[in-house]
Amino acid sequence: MRRRWARTYGWRPLCLGKLDGAYVVASETCALDLIRAEYLRDVEPGEVLFIDEKGPHSIKPLPQTRHAFCIFEYIYFARPDSNIFGASVYATRKALGAQLAKEYPVNADLVVPIPDSGNFAALGFAQSSSIPFEPAIIRNHYIGRTFIQPSQAVRDLGVKVKLNPVKELIKGKRIAIIEDSIVRGTTSKARLRTLREAGARELHMRVSCPPLISPCYYGIDFPTKEELIASRLSVEEIRASLSLDSLAYLSLEGMLGPMPLAKEEFCTACFTEDYPIQPEELVSKEALERRP
Numbered sequence: 001m002r003r004r005w006a007r008t009y010g011w012r013p014l015c016l017g018k019l020d021g022a023y024v025v026a027s028e029t030c031a032l033d034l035i036r037a038e039y040l041r042d043v044e045p046g047e048v049l050f051i052d053e054k055g056p057h058s059i060k061p062l063p064q065t066r067h068a069f070c071i072f073e074y075i076y077f078a079r080p081d082s083n084i085f086g087a088s089v090y091a092t093r094k095a096l097g098a099q100l101a102k103e104y105p106v107n108a109d110l111v112v113p114i115p116d117s118g119n120f121a122a123l124g125f126a127q128s129s130s131i132p133f134e135p136a137i138i139r140n141h142y143i144g145r146t147f148i149q150p151s152q153a154v155r156d157l158g159v160k161v162k163l164n165p166v167k168e169l170i171k172g173k174r175i176a177i178i179e180d181s182i183v184r185g186t187t188s189k190a191r192l193r194t195l196r197e198a199g200a201r202e203l204h205m206r207v208s209c210p211p212l213i214s215p216c217y218y219g220i221d222f223p224t225k226e227e228l229i230a231s232r233l234s235v236e237e238i239r240a241s242l243s244l245d246s247l248a249y250l251s252l253e254g255m256l257g258p259m260p261l262a263k264e265e266f267c268t269a270c271f272t273e274d275y276p277i278q279p280e281e282l283v284s285k286e287a288l289e290r291r292p
């Protein structure tokens with residue numbers, strides 16, 4: 001690790017817990033819940049935590065900087081039953097959905113989430129819109145997250161196996177589809193084609209974050225800029241390529257507003273290209289893995 005990366009931005013969450021006299025650490029509080037450990041506190045950015053026979057103690061050897069908590073943890077990555085950076089993921093996602101409904105209302109018969117990460121934004125959207133919420137797309141929980149798969153062929157197969165619509169709910173309906181994000185656009189296209197085939201009359205997609213225009217160099221496996229559909233196409237062009245009746249993304253301010261921390265606390269580089277630390281060279285996950 002190069003020295004210029006040694007700062008206290010705190011991209012990833014980490015918490016400290018206690019179980020039967022022993023101490024445990026985990027990236028999310030839900031892990032502590034599963035083993036019935038007591039949550040003690042978050043490990044702070046720049047903190048080096050030691051646990052020995054005297055218990056936990058820590059030092060802070062690095063100069064303090066602004067925080068740059070990964071906002072995508074709240075949008076997609078963290079489990080909804082976790083608290084990260086001191087706040088509830090579930091409540092934050094619902095608030096994002098409610099804000100999305102205020103910014104981009106839609107005339108629809110049903111609000112349908114893309115499971116599972118879109119579930120709670122969809123719930124907030126439905127409650128704010130007074131439109132019935134229906135989990136009309138069923139997820140196969142034996143399939144992992146498709147956007148991080150190594151090839152497009154594997155991602156396409158994963159999409160087909162992962163999600164299946166309930167045709168009786170969808171046929172003839174105007175559907176508001178709530179998605180947490182659109183990365184490449186290829187998985188969204190496959191999902192929407194399946195809904196058309198199931199008989200949906202109209203498809204209106206609402207996305208609970210702004211368009212992703214930049215890759216992440218801090219641990220999230222986003223592809224290169226060229227692969228991100230929003231870096232190449234306008235919102236209208238994306239709508240047309242996905243064969244949607246309408247498409248809208250949550251605004252940057254609309255995303256930051258419901259967050260439980262001040263907007264200055266977050267890294268939003270994937271939406272703004274404003275990197276807290278500019279990489280010295282263009283890198284990719286594959287390039288790093290090939291290094292000797």
